[in-house]
Amino acid sequence: MVTLKQLAKELNVSISTVSKALNNSEEIGKDTAKRVKELAHLYNYKPNKVALSLKQNKTKTIGVIIPNILNYFLAKVLFGIEREATLQGYNIITCVSNESLEKEKESLQLLANGSVDGFILSVAKETQMKRETEHFNKTIRNGLPIVMFDRVAHDVMCDKVIVDDFESTYNATKRLLAEKRKHIVFITTVDNVSVGKLRERGYNKAISETTTHTPLVLKINTRNNTSKKVKSFLMKHKTIDGVVAADSASGIISINTAVNIGLKVPEDISVIGFGSKSVSYHSIPQLTTIRQHAKKIGSAAAQQLIKRLELKKGASLETSTKIIKTSLIKSKSTL
Numbered sequence: 001m002v003t004l005k006q007l008a009k010e011l012n013v014s015i016s017t018v019s020k021a022l023n024n025s026e027e028i029g030k031d032t033a034k035r036v037k038e039l040a041h042l043y044n045y046k047p048n049k050v051a052l053s054l055k056q057n058k059t060k061t062i063g064v065i066i067p068n069i070l071n072y073f074l075a076k077v078l079f080g081i082e083r084e085a086t087l088q089g090y091n092i093i094t095c096v097s098n099e100s101l102e103k104e105k106e107s108l109q110l111l112a113n114g115s116v117d118g119f120i121l122s123v124a125k126e127t128q129m130k131r132e133t134e135h136f137n138k139t140i141r142n143g144l145p146i147v148m149f150d151r152v153a154h155d156v157m158c159d160k161v162i163v164d165d166f167e168s169t170y171n172a173t174k175r176l177l178a179e180k181r182k183h184i185v186f187i188t189t190v191d192n193v194s195v196g197k198l199r200e201r202g203y204n205k206a207i208s209e210t211t212t213h214t215p216l217v218l219k220i221n222t223r224n225n226t227s228k229k230v231k232s233f234l235m236k237h238k239t240i241d242g243v244v245a246a247d248s249a250s251g252i253i254s255i256n257t258a259v260n261i262g263l264k265v266p267e268d269i270s271v272i273g274f275g276s277k278s279v280s281y282h283s284i285p286q287l288t289t290i291r292q293h294a295k296k297i298g299s300a301a302a303q304q305l306i307k308r309l310e311l312k313k314g315a316s317l318e319t320s321t322k323i324i325k326t327s328l329i330k331s332k333s334t335l
Contacts (some may be wrong), residue, residue: 011035022047061306063116064094067109067124070073072123072248072279073294077149080298081120083333088306099125114188117309118145120301123153128193138156147305149297151193159304160321163292165195168200168326172244172290175328177210179270179335185216185233188246189226189253199246199274216240228288230257245273247278250288255283255333269335285332296302296323 008015010018013032021028022045028036039045062085066074078094085092093105093116096176106126108223109120119139128151136156140146149161169186176184186203200217206279207213216237220229221223243258245251251273260271265271265285272288280287300322308317 001039003047006142007039007043007045011039011105037122058118059095059115060089061091061116063107063111063119063121064092064301065097065104065119065121066094067097067099067122069096072276073292074150076276076294077122077298077301080295080304082298083295084299084302084305089303090302090306092281094096097124097127099129101126101132107205108135108139112139112142113143116307118147120147120149120305122149123151123194125193127153128153136213145305145308147301149301151195157319159308159319161297161301161304161324162321163195163324163326165198165299166202166205168274169244169246170206171197172328173203173206176242176244176270176272177206178215179242179266181212181270183216183237183239184213184242184244185218185219185237185240186246187220187230187233188243189220189222189223189250190247191219196246203244208293220250223335227253227257227318230254231261232259234261234263241269243269243273244269245271248273248275248287250278250281251275251287251289251333255285255287259284265333266335270335272328277329280329280331283333288331288334289329291327291329293324293326300324 004015004018005202008018011018012236017028017032018036021033022040065077066078068074082092093111097104097107101124105178108119136146136153140158146158147161150159173184186200188196188200204215205214215260216234218229220226226249233258236275243254245254251271254271255265258265263269269304272290274292275289275333276286276291280289304322311317
């Protein structure tokens, strides 16, 4: 494989000139840059990324840790991260924590050995339940910045990308109240993570602003029995005429269960749930969704991390939290 040194020798210029020309430096004249690029193209020159990373002390690689690879929302965030990273000349290495604190720690340690320049991650459920954050702080102290998305540790000083979980659930509940729904239940399978708690608070806030409604919450710890739990709850509380679901599965199951027990949707009961356009097709009638714009979240997280990674030496940047606004997309499960 041809090297910079060989290109420089053949062109009778310095190695520095060749390097600057290939990197579009304004210090190099147009004619010289053209000659360098034409010869590099002729020899199919490729930069030695290993040597370059050693010289710059950068790998141009981002470590991404997600809790669940089968989660459609997280998969779309990962797509957004990868697309933005590629646009800016970065690669990604992805690890899956499987909601485990130990696996999350292992992934950070594995990639922090010089494989990546920084991390983008969503905190594992076990980590949030145990409220452990020292492994994040240690990583940051060792010079590897972290950007958290969706599920975040609020006491860790790092950049974050979140959605308006509280506000979006508050607005969804107000939407059902505007339909004159009298008994609205909040159903969640994500009670143990930060986003679930914020969504429940949004629901409670909207209900508390009325004088005739009282909160009604169904918390389901394992998704294996969601259908059974929802059916039992609806059969027990037959006055329920509205559902706000903290996750897409609960929203879909609520519609299908309501129809199964003889209720008409949305005439007898309206349902709103977090989800994407493709997820909403899994129910008849189609679910009215709170869209989180996952790809936009991924793109924003990658932008924040790369901005921090490319700071000039000695420069500083305050940590920030970027909020991606959700959208309430009306479909046939609400009036």
